[in-house]
Amino acid sequence: MNSKETLYSAGLDIGSALSKAVIMKNRTVLSSSVRPTEGNFSHAANTVLNDALEKAGLSHSDLASIGACGLGASFLAYPFTKITEISCHSRGVNYFFPSVRTVIEVGNQASRVINVTKEGKVADCIVSDRCAAGSSRILQIIAKVLKVDLKDMGPLSLKSTNPVRFTTGCAVFAETEAISRVAEGMRKEDIIAGLHQALAARISAMAQRIKLKEECAITGGGAKDIGLVRAVEGKIEKKLLVSDDPFITGAIGAALIAVEK
Amino acid sequence: MEAERKKKKRTSAKTLQTAREAGYFGKKMLQNALKAREEGRPTAWSMVTWWEGELIAKAMGVELVFPENWGAFCASVRAAEPHLDRSHGEGFPSTLCGYARNCLGYARNMADNNLEVPPDAPGGGLARPTFLLSSGAACDARYKWFQALGRYLEVPVWTLELPHTGVKEYFLPGNKEHNIRFIVSELKEYVAFLENLLGKKLDWDRLSEIVDQTFKTLRIAYEVDLLRKAVPSPMVAQDFWSIMIPHLYLPDDPEAYEFYKRVYDEVKYKVDNKIAAIPNEKYRMMFSELPPWHTLGFFDEIAERYGIALVIESWSYHAIPPIPEEELEGVTDPLELIARLTYRMWTGYNETALEYGVDPGFFMSAYLKWAKEYRADGLFCHPLMSCRPATYTLLHTGNVLMDKFKVPSVVIDGDIVDLRVFNEEEAFSKVEAFVETMDHYREVRKKEGLPW
Amino acid sequence: MFFAGLDIGSTITKIVIKTEDEIWTSVIRPTGAEHRRLAHKLMEEALQKANLTFGQLDYIIATGYGRINVPFADRQVTEISCHMRGINWFFPGVKTIIDIGGQDCKGIKVNNGKLVNFVMNDKCAAGTGRFLEVISEALGVKVEEIGDISLRSTNPAKISSLCTVFAEQEALLRLSEGVSIEDILAGIHRGIATRIYSMVERINIEKEVALTGGGVKNVGLRKALEERIGFPAVVPPEPLITGALGAALFAQEYVGRIDKKELETRKKERRLEAVTFFGEGPTRGQNG
């Protein structure tokens, strides 16, 4: 690769809930686009890519490479490099925070704890087991139950004084529990904080399986939720770095890796 | 491209010519039992007892079938689910062993069919048994399951004992010999049980022949394992899962011995000529425990995509390192030979365990020895939802491998029977990331002066 | 005399008021998070619809998930007994009841109008009404329509995940692969039916079988279940109210056991108040 040459690349992260795209010029992010997937992977992928291209003032033919990760990455209509989300998130976090050696990713379907090398490669990785209990999907479900906007969940949680104890692993049963607690008159903030505690406990249990390194970051949709971030920090007794836009971490990683391949 | 891949047949491609012949032995077992049943000769359902009980039954002229093996077969042809549903309906918890639930559901179907093999039974079905041979080795399922069959089959059950010694306790003065004496006296009672049940005496000469043949077969099977240390790997787990059937179930069968000679020759040829089992071997992994029988093609795929060779696997299905000659000096009693053989299976890695100060000797310590000898880059852990006890020590094994040798492990959930548990997409993504992890630890091992 | 049954389910609250011989009125409303406390409002609505005053109710029984702490109920009975009783009133010959509720699914065995055995799903939400809601939401179809849509399938898809959240993703993947919605839905219904069937089979499914609960309103699920059972099942005219009806029937039975005077005093003391959860809050919190 000739580093002097201007090289445009795109990275896509087509998740079950959100589709994300970034356009990069060498190692600089030019533009990004995020939208709900809504069950149509190829449509969502096309839309975010075109949207991001438009914002960057580029066209598809300007792209030297496209990298994609996520559940829906198989449905892209044009040639691209498929990369696993784990590698993309490692690389993406490495892009934002080169000193970080542990990444906690809280995604829609699963959570992961990844130790990364200084090059942003995967040194160790633990993924939550075959149950959606440790994923951020549960946050959306509960937000809906409580009629709280997803983005208000974190700030509300921080106001809690007496977090409710959540018990079940199942995301759907957690919904039932939340409904019961509301009915019993427990405050929303306590319920949300309880949920954050439960999620954080599962995530920190995973994190204990690989040695947490000095500098840690949190990424994925869950990183947008300050309540969850604080709860995880409490459990692992470490400060977590959060990038300005945790949603696009994976997409950035995808773009960076695709360039190399 | 993804969709195309999905359409491909998902059984694995064997890299050995001989491995393709091994299916014969599985069919032979099932058919022999059905034939015996037809001719009024005794048959039994048996656990894998690691030769402790099978050899004696065979010397008594009993045709054995193995519901564990048949469970894997049902899963591989995707015929287990109706049995699982049946067992669930009978009130057995769905957390129990998948092989057991498959068998319990089948037994219920048999009971509904006057205890004869139901017409649509997978692979011709398990012939109605004269007795059940259960085992206290490895897990509780293997005697509780056969006991539970009493609900459908009113036939005698014999439970074999196998001491489960802790590593430290194994080395207490005299304990090993006490354990072997115990197995021998248990085997005597087992012989008496069989003689009484079948109304005939054990032919001791025949038993000695069978034991000799078994020792021979296991020896050569072990030598095949030794060949597999070669780089690049001449044979991979996809082959082993086929060839394990003869030595595990039919080691006394001269055909099995002849088969292994051919396997040995083929592997030896590949080693001598540096012929790799998979093209571009980049990573050497150990595998634990049983594979997802219904999705074996996955392993060919990761070989193709990432150059991963599964070089050694699943401790409990391997022939054990031979018993030291001095231990066998002057031992002629076939029961004692059997006792020493099976006990060796469960304690053969206790020296390794002692060396590294770990427990238990079985299920995990073999991997410690193998990691070095097979130059392993990683351990592929496949925890089985329905063979839980085999899984209990997996994380521990992974922790110790990392601790002692900086060999990382990857955990990919799955199951031997329940295909719903294994998510291929997720598995690929984990393996892909794990490749980076293996790279990383190669560097770490190099820095720490480890030899591979 | 008037007897009321109040079934506070996890997703829907139902009220039945009945006389000695017939159902007088019934109300069905979503429960929702905050509505659980508002059961008294719903009772007011039912009374208004029935043109009755609260004082005219002779006995009230609460059932369902939220039955505890309904201050104006005379007694609580589990929804398992109530479904049994409600179905028994409609179909005296039924021996096996399958109730598919919002958050759970039950199998109930009846003998001579008596509850003899039951099973419930545990731990996992697969096989419940909520599961179907999540899936329909993901596929962008109305939950009331998924049954009909699934009936159009010619080649049901294989959906192997049992976890609701994963099944949702699997459904989306199939959709993206070009599998039709009707095939996906038919696959999902088939999967749920198998799950429900094998659970209820633990108490031995015997003819007649009745299906009840919100899930039965879904014709696709009903058909898949009947196929699995191997024979047709009966369904009450309004499957949502069997629990509340059973509660009202129990109310009727209990009144028979109570002294007239005591009943009158009781009725006078009863107030139509909001559901309360006093005394429960602090024990549920975790401190520190």
Add this chain to the structure above:
Amino acid sequence: MTGEKKNKGLARAAEIYQSRDKRARELKADGKKVFGYFCCYPPVELMTALDILPFRIMGDMDEPITVADAYLPTIMCIFYRSCFDIAKKGRYDFFDGFIGAHACDGAERVSHIWRYYIKSPCSFFLDIPHTSHSAAIDFFKVQLNYFKETLEEFMGKKTSPERLKEAVSLHNRQRALVRDLYDLRKSDPPLITGSETLQVLISLMCVPVEEGNTILEEVIEEVKERKELPEKKACRLLIWGSLIDNTAFTDLIESSGLNVVIEDTAIGTRPFWHDVELTEDPMDGLALHYLKEFRCPRTFRETGPSYREDLESRFGYLKEFVKDWNVNGAYLNIIRNCDIHGYEVPAVRDYLEGLGLPVLVIEQDYSTAALEPLRTRFQAFAESIG
């Protein structure tokens, strides 16, 4: 102070139940050696004879399992996961010794893993045969001797047959007292609740046998003289299966319209139902007792010639419980992933239903937090009986 006097034994039991390690830590501070042990198979008599306090390792249904996830997969027995979890969190840091046991798969594997991660000055893994053939009993005696020698070596002293017999007698006294206590549950309503009984039984497993016996004597006296009896319920319940070690569970059951009158579990009747025979070599009596008389499904019992006879030989003892305690409902308690009880469910259910009992089966998650959803089942079960 009179109230305290009236409830001395029960109050003491409740206090020990609440902080199970308190007395053990006190004694340890005074120089006593404390050994933790798994299940009820390692003979406590041997530890008592060597002046060791045997401390039964239990889990904690109140404590979410977090740390254990790094060592034990989620799909294994939740009880043993919990034991390991709280141990790794330091709850059992006062043990001078750890006694693992091949009781069931969970106990066995966790014993090995425990020894690697949680170090104690002394440890022993007791192998237990799966049958009670005579060869197995002889073998078990050999293993018990190794166990005894390990303890002796650690304590730097030998025990004598006389001292061992004394210990056996002390524990037999405890067993007899527990059976007396169970007799007080034969009346209707039972004189003592399931939760109270559980507190007493657990307290016995955390203090020296003499102290336990005093508690039992006091409890029996107090309970006999009770004026305020527990509430009478429609159902007199037999609990069979995996152990229950938290009163939150028994409270839930008893507040759902059921009186728990007898528990055939590892913290119920099982450790106490038979005396150890005082044989000339006390080790013979111990081997026989622990291998043969214990009624845990982890030991294989010969199948009879027919299924019915098999059930009778395996579960016949339950008939006595049902008759003498006037039981009219049975609850089969399965901690999720408990194989040895799980395989037994259809058979034990067949047997109990054959006795005319309605049977409730629940697979539960060994977590107080997950108890509440079970209430409806217990209530419905009570309704089906009442």
